[in-house]
Amino acid sequence: MESPIKFEEVDIATILKTLPHRYPFLLIDRVINIRADHSGIGVKNVTINEPAFQGHFPERPVYPGVLMIEGMAQTAGVIGITSVEGTEKPRAVYFLTIDKCKFRKPVMPGDIVEYHMRSIGRRKTMWWFHGDAKVNGATVAEADVGAMLTD
Template sequence: MNDTTSIDSAGIQKLMSVLPHRYPFLLIDKVIKIRGDEFGIGIKNVSANEPQFMGHFPGNPIMPGVLMIEGMAQTGGVLALLTQGGGAGKLVFFMTIDKVKFRKPVIPGDVVEYHMTKFAKKRNIWFYRGEAFVEGKLVAEAELSAMLADA
């Protein structure tokens, strides 16, 4: 039995206790609606003062797609790590990205929801389908896998 049966969300302090990422590369602000490692929604509040917008693109800031994929990966990583004792002594390694599609630009002021659904698990590897939404509209999607290893 995993220890996430009573965890239904994780705020920034919990994320920072589970993930090794820190600003400016911590790309989610919280995870809500956690159902073990099966499903969760990561939230990213996109702000105009984030460093990527200095160069992507001046006068027309657009969230880089690769950072949205990393936000998906971090959300999936939180779900997997929480089911393994909160990540103590574990590292998560991003392994694959497949079937990526970017559908609409994400700009400062948007709130991105990363909906992550596990579709397979083999030993210490988790496979997730990710969909990113802004105001209910699909902006990006991908299939990701990550491996948990001892630190």
């Protein structure tokens, strides 16, 4: 049975207050359905205006897989930080590990990527999440990511 939803939606204004990332490296637009069991879904609207498409690839633009992994990590960061109780929120999230990474299908301009993240472990300030990146319900990438929350 799933845990109850803690935050229905974390919008871009809240993400900007939560993460230090900014354009062109803020790679999520919102996070929805954050649950008390430390899971949630990050949403990225991929447009042809993404800076990466200037070189990846001009004739057939494909959203880079490494940016999807970073989007997973940013989603996990929002979930982790918003899950911390009290007023002393962590000020930074450092990406530590990527494991079991697989790219399954290309992501193109116009796609909406959903980063389905769930916590798979936690020790003190370190968190590990499993992520499935999906477009129209089909998995396009997956990975386990680890991060550390700091003051």
